[in-house]
Amino acid sequence: LAKTTQPISMDSYEGQEVNITCSHNNIATNDYITWYQQFPSQGPRFIIQGYKTKVTNEVASLFIPADRKSSTLSLPRVSLSDTAVYYCLVGDINRDDKIIFGKGTRLHILP
Amino acid sequence: EAGVTQFPSHSVIEKGQTVTLRCDPISGHDNLYWYRRVMGKEIKFLLHFVKESKQDESGMPNNRFLAERTGGTYSTLKVQPAELEDSGVYFCASSQAVGARQPYGYGYTFGSGTRLTVV
Numbered sequence: 442l443a444k445t446t447q448p449i450s451m452d453s454y455e456g457q458e459v460n461i462t463c464s465h466n467n468i469a470t471n472d473y474i475t476w477y478q479q480f481p482s483q484g485p486r487f488i489i490q491g492y493k494t495k496v497t498n499e500v501a502s503l504f505i506p507a508d509r510k511s512s513t514l515s516l517p518r519v520s521l522s523d524t525a526v527y528y529c530l531v532g533d534i535n536r537d538d539k540i541i542f543g544k545g546t547r548l549h550i551l552p
Numbered sequence: 553e554a555g556v557t558q559f560p561s562h563s564v565i566e567k568g569q570t571v572t573l574r575c576d577p578i579s580g581h582d583n584l585y586w587y588r589r590v591m592g593k594e595i596k597f598l599l600h601f602v603k604e605s606k607q608d609e610s611g612m613p614n615n616r617f618l619a620e621r622t623g624g625t626y627s628t629l630k631v632q633p634a635e636l637e638d639s640g641v642y643f644c645a646s647s648q649a650v651g652a653r654q655p656y657g658y659g660y661t662f663g664s665g666t667r668l669t670v671v
Binding site for chain 2: 472473475477482483484485486487490492530531532533538539540541542543544545
């Protein structure tokens with residue numbers, strides 16, 4: 442699995458766009474980039490996954506530059522309920538293998 | 553579709569006692585995983601079942617932990633005897649087996665966890 446580095450914590454305000462960047466310099470050709478979200482007192486939840494360029498769903502957007510050595514999770518117009526820990530995962534097609542979590546980014550949304 | 557269910561949601565036991573945690577995966581999910589997060593630490597993998605078989609138990613901390621998945625449905629994780637350092641949140645996750653090709657990290661559903669406190 443590729444090593445990932447993301448900020449330990451971030452603060453933002455309601456209504457702002459939040460971008461969390463994850464570095465994965467040794468990403469391999471077959472690796473996917475996946476983000477999970479974990480609210481307090483809940484288990485992690487899959488939010489978005491991508492391989493290259495841009496992916497968007499109802500929750501977030503994921504921007505992946507051409508060299509794929511980093512990725513940015515973008516949360517539009519955050520609210521207090523977006524306060525959570527966000528995990529960046531990078532790995533190959535997994536044959537139903539386990540997920541390995543890092544420290545994640547603790548996002549705190551302020552009113 | 554019902555999600556992954558874990559119970560109890562909270563458990564407080566004394567050191568030396570036994571506790572059994574239960575996880576009901578999503579129906580039809582062959583893969584079942586146990587994870588643990590102790591205070592201030594990362595979420596750590598404990599064990600992976602494929603149906604009733606233990607596929608990977610490399611994360612089990614010691615022989616005080618016993619996981620079972622009889623019949624390939626629900627799973628239990630027993631801690632006997634419990635120690636203070638076993639306190640933490642225990643998560644269960646499940647995923648549908650799709651064979652060799654599934655993007656890493658896709659298709660997993662986690663339960664809300666069991667918060668275990670050993671006093």
